[in-house]
Amino acid sequence: MSLTRRTRVFIRRLGAPKGLEYAAAAAMLYHALFITGVVWVKTASNAVFLAGSDPTNLPLLYMGSALVVAGASIVLARPLAKYSALMVARRILPLIAGLVALSAFATTMKLPGSLGLFYLVGESFTTVVSILFWATVSEVFDVRAGKKLIGFIGGMGMAGSIIGGALVQELSGFFDPIFQAYAAALLLLLAWPLLRTMGHHREHQGTVVPKQVAKKARISAGLHYASAERYPKLLGALVAMLSVLSAVVDYLFRSHYAQASAEDMNRIFGAYNAHAGFIALIFQIFLTRMLLSRIGLFPFLLLIPAATGIAGLWAMMGTGQDMPIYTLKVVQSIGSFSVTAAGVSLLYNPIPLSVRGSLRALVDGSIKKTGAATAGVILLLLGAFMPQLIHPVLVVVLVFALLVLIGILRQDYAEALDRKITGRTRRVDRGRGLWLDDASTRAMLERRLSDPDPETVQEALALLATTEHDLTDRLENLLNHEDEQVRIAAIDWAARRGGDEVWTLLVGLVAHEDARRPRAAAARALSRIDAHRAAALLNTLIHQEHVDPALRSAGIEALFASEEHQERGKKIVLGSWDYIQNHNPAHRREFARLLGRLPEGDWSLLLAEMFQDSEASVIRIAIESAGQVQSEALIEPLMDCLGKRGFRKEARRALANYGNLITDRAQNWLNDTTLSLQVRQEVPRLLRMIGSHEAADALLKSNPDDDPFLQHRVAMALSRLVHQNPKVSSHLDQAWIHSAIERQIERLFRCREDGLLLAPDARFALLHRAVFSRYGQILDICLRLFSLQGDRELLNDVSRVLVEGSRAIRGDALELLDVSLKHHPLKTALFRELENVDETILPGRAEGIARRLAAGRDRTLAAVAGRCLGLSGLPRPTPDPSILPEDLMSDHLIDRILLFEKAEIFAGLNLDERAAIASLAKIERHHSRQAIYRQGDPSTTLYVLISGGIDFHRDGSFVGRMDAGTSQICFGDIGFLDRKPRPYSATACKDAEFTEIFAVNRQDFMDLVADRIELLDGLFSVLVGQLRTELETVESTRLNLAAVPEEN
DSSP, rough: OOHHHHHHHHHHHOOOTTHHHOOOOOOHHHHHHHHHHHHHHHHHHHHHHHSSSSSGGHHHHHHHHHHHHHHHHHHHHHHHHTBHHHHHHHHHHHHHHHHHHHHHHHHHHTTTHHHHHHHHHHHHHHHHHHOOOOHHHHHHHHHHHHHHHHHHHHHHHHHHHHHHHHHHHHHHTOOOOOOOHHHHHHHHHHHHTTHHHHOOOTTTSSSSSSSSSSSSSOOOHHHHHHHHHHHHHHHHHHHHHHHHHHHHHHHHHHHHHTSSOHHHHHHHHHHHHHHHHHHHHIIIIIIIIIHHHTOOOHHHHHHHHHHHHHHHHHHHHTTTTTTHHHHHHHOOOOOOOHHHHHHHTTTTTTSSSHHHHHHHHIIIIIHHHHHHHHHHHHHHHHHHHHHOOOOOOHHHHHHHHHEEEEEEEHHHHHHHHHHHHHHOOOOOOOOOOOOTTTTHHHHHHHGGOOOSSSHHHHHHHHHHHOOOOOHHHHHHHHHHHHHHHHHHHHHHHHHHHOOHHHHHHHHHHHHOSSSSSHHHHHHHHHHHHHHHHHHHHHHHHOTTTTTOOOHHHHHHHHHHHGHHHHHHHHHHHHHHHHHHTTSSHHHHHHHHHHHHSSSSSSSGHHHHHHHTTTSHHHHHHHHHHHHOOOOGGGHHHHHHHHHHHGHHHHHHHHHHHHHGGGGHHHHHHHHHHTTTTHEEEEEEEEHHHHHSHHHHHHHHOOOOOSOOHHHHHHHHHHHHHHHHOGGGGGGGGGGHHHHHHHHHHHHHHHHHHHHHTTOOOGGGGGHHHHHHHHHHHHHHHHHHHHHHGGOOOHHHHHHHHHHOOOHHHHHHHHHHHHHHHTTTTHHHHHHHHOOOOOOOOOTTHHHHHOOOOOOOOOOHHOOOOOOOHHHHTOOOOOOOSOOOGGGGGOOHHHHHHHHHTTGGTTSSSHHHHHHHHHHEEEEEETTOOOOOTTTOOOOOOOEEEEEEEEEEEEETTTEEEEEEEOOOOOHHHHHHHHHHOOOSSSOTTTSEEEEEEEEHHHHHHHHHHHHTTTTHHHHHHHHHHHHHHHHHHHHHHHHHHSSSSSOO
């Protein structure tokens, strides 16, 4: 391994991302030179000023310094609102170096006011260069890399502090302190070329930092963000509080040594800088990365304030002694120069990049110095009226307030980071719902019963039905409402209300209502009010030949509700079967509904026979009725229906009605490898719908070595179940959860290793993509398991970004994950995998990996690996015997998946989801010029072009062509989703003898979506991305047109 490569590997192990090794090294060296220059300038300016001025003027100088730095930061904020900090730093660093040298020259010439000017330039120089440096670091490195590198960057800064302080001590007797400023200006010029290296990525042309972050330089954007969000306000308060603490400690230290000579002061200042630098160097290099990794950012931020508080207590007890005050200053300097400053720089990460630079300049400049000015005002007032309070006790009070503020900031940091990567606003109190006990609210709802909109009437009626409010006066109008659904809702209210007046109105409906459903509902309502009277009333209707089947069923229900007529009802139901099964579908549907409303009996078994009906609508109603009856004998037939795509939704709902009665059986189904995977994949959703802690336990303890896609569905179901019923989480076995997480982390490692080994071999490109698609699924499983005891919504957002998001926000997602997991015992193991930078690739291993996967139990990866081996002319192993023949994926299906992968609309789906859609596709072959669909036809099918081409026409005019092999091979997709008529005609192109296409039927697709609702996530992300692109194109065109000058 060459020396250059060894250096890159070493720096990468320190935490530098791949490709940014030289940028990290440049940042470390730049910081060392910068801090050395800061030590030289500040020791010189302090020593020269204090030796030639009264120390009682220090508070005034603090305020003057605050005003100058605030002005400089406001000036700096304007370019940072438009350009990156890296670009701004490269432009103005030589100017700053020249300004330092000029102020030093003015002091050397003893020009009037030069002492104060030299001090103010020293303060401004430190603030401005520090703002630009840390802003550049946050632009070049994401927050995760920053947390790893910050110790080494800060450590190099402290090495500069040590060197600078040591040189000041050794040379203070030989040179006037003012010459240190000239040396500092020279160091800045030497560091200037390093800025270019900081922004350079080894594997890409140009810099990793954009030149511009916004189109216009608007400081108001940052101020608007700060006014709208709480987080930047708290961050500003923290920076101001740290500045106040620093100023108070500095005043106590300088006042203590005010009587010393300029040379002695220079030596003392150099000594504390050397000591502070040495301690900070050890801390930064050996402890910072470990502490940030183990305890997190906010406990890390508490360390220096806590140590300052302890030093303040010592200074309180040792008033007048040198060592306590000296120690207090050293501890505070470690924080302000290195540890705390570096930690605070990470707090800017949740702020959007477009406003971060300008806001950082204002906070680190204006607000920070406002804190110093505030400290100056406080010290002036205390010195004038209560000088006894200028005491280390003030430090202890400030430290306590600082600790409280950091604790408050922690939660807002997580919320701001979540907002940055998801776009959601802060969580707010959603308030209470309607208070229906209020008379004015009920009166308002009653007035809405007269609204012309039927949906408004139904909503008002549904709300009033939950109260004791009497609607008898309005009932007749509601029962005669023109909308059928309103009439049925009114009948339902009447059935609960009862009474002679209601009875009379309902009898009138049974006798005279034309619509069949309201009439049948009225008959059932009568049996609920008085079963005996209803049975007598409806008995004559049952035997009428032309009576509506729904009304006849309502009459039979009335017989069952009356003990006197129940036996007669049983005979009618059992005797009707031969007649019903040969009658039209309408009669069979009503009979199926009737069986669901009757108590369990021999007639309930007829539902199992109706599951085999030739009419799909009859089967669906029979399944729903079985869920109402909940007969033990119907469980297995319902399970068979679960395997039929067209009836899965109804079968799941029916089985879920059984509740815990089928939980053990469902767990057996889930773990039974002799059942088809197509059936077992439906069981997790069934258990989620049951929603009990027994169901959650069944999901958690399912087979840990099962099909990965099935495991993913199990994890999704368990996560959603716990989210819907949070009380369930207290019943889950924590040891089992931790064991499951450990297994998934181990699988992540194996999956990533397989993907890296497959990457160099182009023959296995499809398998490589399939492996990393599986990696994303396993990661999602892992985070869903973590969310069982955490914030599910937040962790799902993190998972989505880590699996599908860009590399630019991956660091933000990892930081949010770090904060949200807090002290979870398995957090370290997870981050060790997620942040693994070892990308050593062993050549020649791809074939072995492919053969192992082809013989594995993952049916999807096995099929893809086998196909890749076959296409490469290599022998393919026999599939694992645990994969059932009906679950094997054919080579034809893999070829379809490969083609569907190129269709943009399916770009957001994982491999298993594409496989499910590809299995629905049917091949169509069209001759040249043959119509596929015509303009105005209903949009019932989505097409993917295999070979040939498609010509599109609108109103008879040619508008475009789609050719096979291009990036656009999917057509008919928009109408497929919105069900609007076809806007164009599509015909097979004339230049090809035949055009082949895949056709996906919309109803088949919607049935699949009903089973796998997660499909919509991938589709929506693609469609929203396309819409965003179109809108940006339109907006860009509009702006370009607006920029064109009008002709006179």
